[in-house]
Amino acid sequence: MTSAVTRVPAASSERALEYFSRLLEFETDCWDVHHAITNERMDFVLLDVRGEELFAQGQVKGAINIPHPRLNEESLSAFPPNTQFVVYCAGPHCNGTEKAAIRLAKLGRPVKKMIGGVAGWLDEGFELVKQEAEACA
Incomplete structure (x- = not known):
């Protein structure tokens, strides 16, 4: 008798690879971001895409607040076109990160x-x- 885990066979090693x-082209994790911050290796811009009120309650050190509905050419004008953005929201229950990533990708910006x-x-x-929230359009 098989379990629910193995009922559907795993992908081949080639497909899994x-x-x-x-996946790593699209996402990074908290540990890698924290490591970059603490070792002064932030070669990306960290965007907190939550609303200003949540941002004011606490954010990741070094993050800039641009709520995802406000991501546009104007709000990004201070950043060179090849700037790597890393976006985050409240957590896995929030799709603001995906909305922000879509907006950035539509603007031709590298994003994870x-x-x-x-x-x-x-x-x-x-x-x-x-x-204090930085004034970004």
Whole structure:
């Protein structure tokens, strides 16, 4: 008798390699972002795409707040076209990250999402900071 886990066979190693490699083109995790911040290796712009009120309650150190509905050419005009963006929202229950990533991709901007968002950040034991929201369109 098989379990629900093995009832559907796993993909071939070749397909698994392709799939999991592709995932890393689209996402990064809280640990990698934290490592980049603490080691001063932020070669990306971290965007908190939640609303201003949630941002004011606490955010990842170094994040810039541009709520996803406000992502447009004007709000991104300070960043060179090849700027790598990493977006995050409240957590896995929030699709603001995907909405932001879609907007950035439509604008031709390189983008990854930080999986887990604020919830994942806190689950890893990392702290949020409080700062004034930067005025971004």
